[in-house]
Amino acid sequence: MMKLTTMVRGLAGDKAARELIRNWEFDEGTLKFWRASSNFVYVFNRDGERYFLRFNFEEEHTAQQLTAELEFMQYLLKHEYPCVASFGEREMDRDDSGTGGALSRRRL
Numbered sequence: 001m002m003k004l005t006t007m008v009r010g011l012a013g014d015k016a017a018r019e020l021i022r023n024w025e026f027d028e029g030t031l032k033f034w035r036a037s038s039n040f041v042y043v044f045n046r047d048g049e050r051y052f053l054r055f056n057f058e059e060e061h062t063a064q065q066l067t068a069e070l071e072f073m074q075y076l077l078k079h080e081y082p083c084v085a086s087f088g089e090r091e092m093d094r095d096d097s098g099t100g101g102a103l104s105r106r107r108l
Contacts (some may be wrong), residue, residue, distance in 0.1 A: 020055055052084060074101045 030045040
């Protein structure tokens with residue numbers, strides 16, 4: 001579970017999400033907060049299709065934990081379990097704010 005101080009920091013004006021979303025194309029004005037538990041999750045549209053931006057701050061998860069989560073998602077998809085699918089080359093990118101983001105979309 002995320003620390004309260006991390007949640008407050010991450011939600012402050014949606015600054016972290018707005019910085020991360022700049023790395024990908026998206027429909028202007030569609031970025032919306034969805035939830036925060038162990039990660040922050042925002043929903044947005046790109047060319048009218050729904051996507052999710054999922055991220056956390058470095059002190060919450062190690063790169064090894066993030067890699068394990070991504071591998072588990074791939075395992076679920078491989079076995080035809082409904083799951084979001086990560087995509088792109090930037091899942092593990094870090095920027096100067098110390099955040100890492102992953103884009104995903106619901107596979108129907």
